[in-house]
Amino acid sequence: xxxxxxxxxxxxxxxxxxxxxxxxxxxxxxxxxxxxxxxxxxxxxxxxxxxxxxxxxxxxxxxxxxxxxxxxxxxxxxxxxxxxxxxxxxxxxxxxxxxxxxxxxxxxxxxxxxxxxxxxxxxxxxxxxxxxxxxxxxxxxxxxxxxxxxxxxxxxxxxxxxxxxxxxxxxxxxxxxxxxxxxxxxxxxxxxxxxxxxxxxxxxxxxxxxxxxxxxxxxxxxxxxxxxxxxxxxxxxxxxxxxxxxxxxxxxxxxxxxxxxxxxxxxxxxxxxxxxxxxxxxxxxxxxxxxxxxxxxxxxxxxxxxxxxxxxxxxxxxxxxxxxxxxxxxxxxxxxxxxxxxxxxxxxxxxxxxxxxxxxxxxxxxxxxxxxxxxxxxxxxxxxxxxxxxxxxxxxxxxxxxxxxxxxxxxxxxxxxxxxxxxxxxx
Ligand SMILES: [Ca+2]
Numbered sequence: 001x002x003x004x005x006x007x008x009x010x011x012x013x014x015x016x017x018x019x020x021x022x023x024x025x026x027x028x029x030x031x032x033x034x035x036x037x038x039x040x041x042x043x044x045x046x047x048x049x050x051x052x053x054x055x056x057x058x059x060x061x062x063x064x065x066x067x068x069x070x071x072x073x074x075x076x077x078x079x080x081x082x083x084x085x086x087x088x089x090x091x092x093x094x095x096x097x098x099x100x101x102x103x104x105x106x107x108x109x110x111x112x113x114x115x116x117x118x119x120x121x122x123x124x125x126x127x128x129x130x131x132x133x134x135x136x137x138x139x140x141x142x143x144x145x146x147x148x149x150x151x152x153x154x155x156x157x158x159x160x161x162x163x164x165x166x167x168x169x170x171x172x173x174x175x176x177x178x179x180x181x182x183x184x185x186x187x188x189x190x191x192x193x194x195x196x197x198x199x200x201x202x203x204x205x206x207x208x209x210x211x212x213x214x215x216x217x218x219x220x221x222x223x224x225x226x227x228x229x230x231x232x233x234x235x236x237x238x239x240x241x242x243x244x245x246x247x248x249x250x251x252x253x254x255x256x257x258x259x260x261x262x263x264x265x266x267x268x269x270x271x272x273x274x275x276x277x278x279x280x281x282x283x284x285x286x287x288x289x290x291x292x293x294x295x296x297x298x299x300x301x302x303x304x305x306x307x308x309x310x311x312x313x314x315x316x317x318x319x320x321x322x323x324x325x326x327x328x329x330x331x332x333x334x335x336x337x338x339x340x341x342x343x344x345x346x347x348x349x350x351x352x353x354x355x356x357x358x359x360x361x362x363x364x365x366x367x368x369x370x371x372x373x374x375x376x377x378x379x380x381x382x383x384x385x386x387x388x389x390x391x392x393x394x395x396x397x398x399x400x401x402x403x404x405x406x407x408x409x410x411x412x413x414x415x416x417x418x419x420x421x422x423x424x425x426x427x
Contacts, residue, residue, distance in 0.1 A: 043369075044388040045426055046353065052409070053082045053420040054097040059411030061123040061187075062401040062420070066130050068092070069162060070420065071105075072399075072411065073137055075119035077112045079105045081162045082420060092405040097419065106164035107156065113140035113148045115181030117201075121151075122187040126224050127194060133157045134168060136196070136224075138186035140177050151175035151184055153198065153227070171227035172248070176203030176216035178307075183216075183256040183274070187341070192267040196224050197250075199257025199271050206296040206304055209253050212246045217255060217293060219271060219285050220248045234288030253291040253325060254283075255316060259342030259359060259400070266375065270329075272339040272359050279316040280339040281328035282359065282370065284379060292317035292325030330370065330381040337364030341400035341410075345369075349406055350425050357381070358408055358423075360397035366390055367397060367410070367423070394419065 058075035065071055068090025069083040080102050084094055094100055112119045118140035126134040134157055141149040152175065155168040177184060183201035191197040202209040202217035209217030212235070221233050229236050229247030241247040259272035269285040283291055295311040296302060298321045303310075317325050332339070340360040345353050357370040367390035371383040390397065395414030403409050408423040 041385045043385050047387050048424050048426045049389050050422040051097045052094045052422050053100045056418040058413045061399045063125040073120035073123050079107050110141045113142040117184045118181035124188040148177040151177050176205050176208050178204035180204050187260045189260045192262045196222050199260040201256035209293045213243045218249045219251045221250045250287045251285045253293045255293040258340045261342040264346045272342040275336045278334045279331040280336045282330040290322050290325045292322050338362035340398050343400045347406040360400050362396040365392045
């Protein structure tokens with residue numbers, strides 16, 4: 001293995017030297033079914049974009065409240081409610097950001113570790129929110145002296161007047177967080193069986209993604225109230241899980257899961273994941289499977305301080321180390337786009353866009369609309385469109401959730417005066 005590794009590294013260097021015009025100088029082939037960047041289409045006039053709110057700072061997720069208002073965690077450490085100024089209106093009625101106000105919710109958050117990607121992250125309202133008022137918010141935490149502590153999911157209860165939130169419990173703690181504040185995930189969402197799914201990042205640690213007993217670089221599947229594993233999780237069902245962590249895991253070998261989407265009418269779970277300098281991935285999650293990320297190269301590289309160097313050499317799906325690793329359904333190749341949230345467009349009102357997988361991107365500052373054909377493991381992404389209305393027209397695009405009106409809502413993540421946007425099919 002070691003000898004082959006050296007050979008592969010030499011070949012990769014040679015390919016950089018000899019084929020400077022190559023699209024992928026690393027020598028890594030894009031996964032089967034990948035569509036190269038130059039094959040993307042660029043539609044115009046299919047969608048309409050409306051600014052709904054402004055003045056945010058990196059809105060990380062979107063929760064639609066029964067009142068018609070919207071709950072948004074802002075990464076630097078604020079949880080906010082966006083509401084129409086005019087009484088009786090709902091967010092779904094808004095046609096101009098001047099019609100809304102952003103109000104901070106009083107909440108006693110643990111001190112977040114705000115660095116790079118760190119801070120307040122993904123959030124999900126519990127399926128019984130109307131009754132329980134419960135939501136779960138993911139965040140980085142810091143030690144009292146400001147060092148990175150962990151990433152955790154905390155369940156809160158929002159007051160009836162939406163002005164404050166009180167802590168219910170730490171739902172899951174101990175997700176890995178490194179000093180750089182990178183690869184933090186963290187996307188909670190409702191799964192196809194009504195469970196809680198969470199996509200996580202490897203926390204910038206060499207060994208977490210392949211360690212089944214570590215919550216980083218995984219897709220987790222848990223109970224909403226206890227944060228514990230469900231009995232039909234793969235390594236609970238087969239009895240192989242030895243720890244509470246391993247019991248919660250349904251897939252591993254991920255680098256930094258940013259989006260988790262359930263395909264309507266199916267039980268399919270799709271994820272979006274940040275690549276290194278190559279290959280942001282779209283994956284279809286198969287319970288119990290390895291998705292092939294291992295910056296430690298099978299434990300061969302163990303110097304954590306060299307993470308950045310080692311990871312660039314690692315393929316996003318290392319078939320050499322893990323022949324059974326699941327190939328991505330689509331990958332960006334080079335350059336990456338920093339794919340973020342993912343969600344399927346649902347409902348007849350979308351017309352020809354119904355069923356597309358909508359994926360935001362940070363670095364690429366665009367929205368992807370992907371055509372998914374076939375079902376289950378046979379499914380393929382057969383086309384990728386970037387509507388011109390959301391191609392560098394705003395800064396980075398982060399959150400994506402479907403509103404009660406069936407429209408797609410997005411947040412921008414430039415860091416200053418960020419927006420909540422509504423995307424609808426053009427009439
Ligand atoms: Ca992979």
